Amino acid sequence: MGADIATVPEVDESRLREVLEYYWAKDWTDGLPVVPVTASYLEEFLATVARDPEEVLFTIHHLNRSLTVRLAAINAALAGCKPEYFPVVVAAWEAIAKEPHPARGIWQSTTGTAPFLVVNGPIRERLGINSQGNIFGAGFRANATIGRAIRLGCINVFGLQAHKLDQATQGTPAKYSAVIGENEEQSPWPPLHTEYGFDAADDVVTAYVIRSVVHIEARHAMTPQQLALDLADTIRRTGSLIHEYTSALLVLVPEHAALFAEAGWSKDDLREFVFRHATRRREELEAVGKDAVSHKTRWRLPKDHPDSMPDSASSSADPATVHVLSHPTSVQIVVAGANNAGVSAVVEVFTLNPPRPLPFSYSRIQASA
Amino acid sequence: MAALEALLDPTGSENGAQDSTLSPRPASLRGLTVGLLDNTKPNATLLLEEIGRELAERYGIAATRLYTKDYFGTPVKPELLEQIVDEVDVVVTAVGDCGSCSAATVADGILFERRGIPAAAITSDSFLPSGRAMAKVQGFPGFDFTAVQHPMASLDAAEVRERALAVLPEIVRILGVES
Numbered sequence: 001m002g003a004d005i006a007t008v009p010e011v012d013e014s015r016l017r018e019v020l021e022y023y024w025a026k027d028w029t030d031g032l033p034v035v036p037v038t039a040s041y042l043e044e045f046l047a048t049v050a051r052d053p054e055e056v057l058f059t060i061h062h063l064n065r066s067l068t069v070r071l072a073a074i075n076a077a078l079a080g081c082k083p084e085y086f087p088v089v090v091a092a093w094e095a096i097a098k099e100p101h102p103a104r105g106i107w108q109s110t111t112g113t114a115p116f117l118v119v120n121g122p123i124r125e126r127l128g129i130n131s132q133g134n135i136f137g138a139g140f141r142a143n144a145t146i147g148r149a150i151r152l153g154c155i156n157v158f159g160l161q162a163h164k165l166d167q168a169t170q171g172t173p174a175k176y177s178a179v180i181g182e183n184e185e186q187s188p189w190p191p192l193h194t195e196y197g198f199d200a201a202d203d204v205v206t207a208y209v210i211r212s213v214v215h216i217e218a219r220h221a222m223t224p225q226q227l228a229l230d231l232a233d234t235i236r237r238t239g240s241l242i243h244e245y246t247s248a249l250l251v252l253v254p255e256h257a258a259l260f261a262e263a264g265w266s267k268d269d270l271r272e273f274v275f276r277h278a279t280r281r282r283e284e285l286e287a288v289g290k291d292a293v294s295h296k297t298r299w300r301l302p303k304d305h306p307d308s309m310p311d312s313a314s315s316s317a318d319p320a321t322v323h324v325l326s327h328p329t330s331v332q333i334v335v336a337g338a339n340n341a342g343v344s345a346v347v348e349v350f351t352l353n354p355p356r357p358l359p360f361s362y363s364r365i366q367a368s369a
Numbered sequence: 370m371a372a373l374e375a376l377l378d379p380t381g382s383e384n385g386a387q388d389s390t391l392s393p394r395p396a397s398l399r400g401l402t403v404g405l406l407d408n409t410k411p412n413a414t415l416l417l418e419e420i421g422r423e424l425a426e427r428y429g430i431a432a433t434r435l436y437t438k439d440y441f442g443t444p445v446k447p448e449l450l451e452q453i454v455d456e457v458d459v460v461v462t463a464v465g466d467c468g469s470c471s472a473a474t475v476a477d478g479i480l481f482e483r484r485g486i487p488a489a490a491i492t493s494d495s496f497l498p499s500g501r502a503m504a505k506v507q508g509f510p511g512f513d514f515t516a517v518q519h520p521m522a523s524l525d526a527a528e529v530r531e532r533a534l535a536v537l538p539e540i541v542r543i544l545g546v547e548s
Contacts, residue, residue: 019376028379038374062443062476063506065382074379105442105469108499156379164502167468296409297441306526307411 023078027161030151030176034078044083045073049090050368057090058097060158062105063165067093067157072149075156079148080141084367085127088142088205089149091363092117095207096150098361101350106209107160111242112168113350115150116178116210116249118334120193121203123365124181131181133338135251136213136345147177174210180336186254187335188261195267196362203365208249208332211240211348218256219342224263227256228270232277234346235331236324238288241300244311245323247330247359249347250274253337256344267333275328282313282320298353326355387508392485394545395458398428404457404486405433408441408474411522412529413464416491419533420461420540428541442469444476454484459544463491466521471496472503479509489540493519515539 020033028034046053046069053070060066069090076089096102096115106113119129130140138144154160162168168175184191184200193204214234221227235248250270252260260270285291289302293311301308313322325331330351337344349359395401403424405417414435421433436453438445445453445462453460460481465474471492478490492500494516504512517532524532541547 022376037377037379039377040374042377062473063503064508065506068381071379071381074377078379104440105473108472109442109468111468152379157381159380159382159502159506161502164498165472165506167471167496167499294411296437297411299411301411301522305411306415306524306529 028078028152028156030148030155034152035080037074037077041077042070042073045077045081045086046070048083048086048368049366051090057093058102060103063158065158067153071157072153075152076145076149079152080145081149082127082141085142085146085149087365087367088119088123088127088146091205091365092146092150092207093153094363095205095361098363099207099209100356101209101352106350107154107158108165108167110167110169111211111350112171112175113209113211114172114174114178115147116174116208116347117147117150117180118192118206118208119179119181119203120184120191120198120206121365122201123203124184129179129181131183131336132186133340135180135336136178143179143181144177147179151175151177172210172212174213178210180251182334183254183336186339188257189267189333189335192334193362198364204362205365206360206362208347208360209350210249211350214346214348216344216346217342218344221256221259221342224260224265224270225273227259228273229277231344231346232274235274236278236280238280238285238290240348241290241324243351243353243355244293244298244300245326245330245351245353245355247325247332247349247351247355249332249334249349249360251334251336251345251347253342253344254335254339255342257335268328270333271328271331274331275325278323278325280322280324282322285322327357329357330355330359332360387510388483389509389511390482392482392487394487396546398424398430398459398541398544398546400429400431401458402432402434402456403430404453404460405435406445406453406460406462406477407435407437408462408464408470409438410441410464410466410470412524413521415526415529416463416517416521416533417461419530420463420537423533423537427537428546441467442473444473444480450480450484454481454486457486460486460488461491461540462488464517464521465490465492465496465500466519468496468499471499475500475503475512475514476507478514479504479507479512482512487544489543490514491536491540492516493521495519513543515543
């Protein structure tokens with residue numbers, strides 16, 4: 001339904017608020033107002049995909065709950081999505097379902113992680129998915145509501161309500177919504193989804209489970225080494241180390257990507273460099289009480305903790321140097337943001353034991369014919 | 370005026386089956402084998418061993434058997450559940466001191482009760498709401514479990530022993546035995 005902005009609508013204010021208050025009273029929101037959803041509006045969403053409404057997209061077995069296409073659509077509509085966004089939401093749920101952590105209770109965890117989605121392909125343009133200025137900020141309906149569709153599904157379908165099944169100690173602002181497009185047009189490298197064999201013309205969602213988004217101020221970096229060391233320093237910060245290893249998604253602005261590309265660095269060159277330099281001296285870990293790991297969960301803790309045992313690096317050829325990344329591919333790279341300053345970001349990707357070589361999952365976006 | 374339509378329920382959680390029947394309680398713990406289910410969280414093993422020792426000294430249990438989950442965040446796997454059900458008389462499971470593992474520990478307790486094995490599930494007291502929410506999801510609202518004082522992960526051995534002593538009366542109460 002296109003909005004008529006020539007005429008100011010007249011509404012029954014008390015009835016409108018009554019409807020919104022109903023959703024709050026039912027705890028069917030993330031705290032913000034939602035869009036009321038009826039059967040006829042639901043049909044508009046279901047019509048955008050060639051899927052059985054009862055098809056299950058994601059199950060969390062230990063919670064006895066499954067998210068069907070129909071429930072994904074109701075929650076996308078509630079979130080304020082336009083019906084044409086729904087194929088992206090379906091692909092996002094499929095990608096999330098392939099991630100190991102969400103089905104294993106990570107969204108009940110004190111850790112407080114959030115789903116983080118990157119969209120590639122021409123659909124960014126069609127739906128107005130922002131990939132340039134203010135990518136992590138507010139102001140873009142597609143980014144805001146596609147991510148929110150996932151959050152509302154978590155709350156409503158899986159019962160992941162804060163203070164109840166969702167026990168996040170602090171959580172992250174990304175839990176409202178975290179969706180970016182890749183700025184393919186201003187990237188010197190091939191788009192992210194072509195790394196997994198897709199054609200640049202395909203539309204793909206990549207899903208990560210993230211902790212923090214940490215900014216990198218590097219407006220004056222003159223060499224790729226300087227910038228890469230700045231990135232590596234943030235990845236290896238001790239505060240983020242929970243398990244033995246971590247992973248990161250580098251969200252580089254066009255200016256930073258150009259600094260690497262113009263010096264002849266491919267994404268793999270950058271990965272390799274960051275991997276080699278993302279290390280800590282053992283005494284630095286000792287100083288912050290993260291020089292050992294727990295026996296079974298392999299969380300970093302002090303070596304005088306009753307549950308401590310030596311970490312993997314202790315039995316390596318160089319026990320004084322501790323790598324915080326397990327594979328060069330623990331570093332993923334995407335280009336997004338405005339081409340107006342040297343301000344990039346490290347998105348800290350949650351990493352279980354043992355770490356996966358590729359810390360993400362993806363799914364192709366498919367609309368109905 | 371357009372036709373009126375009802376708002377849709379976005380949860381998909383029609384009232385599921387409820388089963389809140391506890392397994393039969395023993396008259397006493399004397400001579401019983403107690404399963405200790407370790408969820409791998411730091412200090413869980415130590416806490417369970419201390420509890421086992423006290424149950425032996427004060428209540429005359431015959432033996433303890435320590436079992437280890439492969440992952441703390443989800444309920445015990447069916448094979449391990451079967452093995453424990455076959456080998457012990459009652460179960461103590463710990464320690465649900467995190468978001469996912471508090472819920473999983475309570476789910477474990479419910480799984481044992483439904484297989485006829487009395488179970489005392491132990492979370493930490495920060496996670497009582499998570500445990501209660503899980504009991505509801507499992508169709509056993511009001512399931513009785515207990516909690517040690519938070520935190521657990523950062524304690525030394527002497528402090529873990531204090532937690533074990535403090536929670537012991539609750540474990541015995543849940544297992545249905547007079548102190």
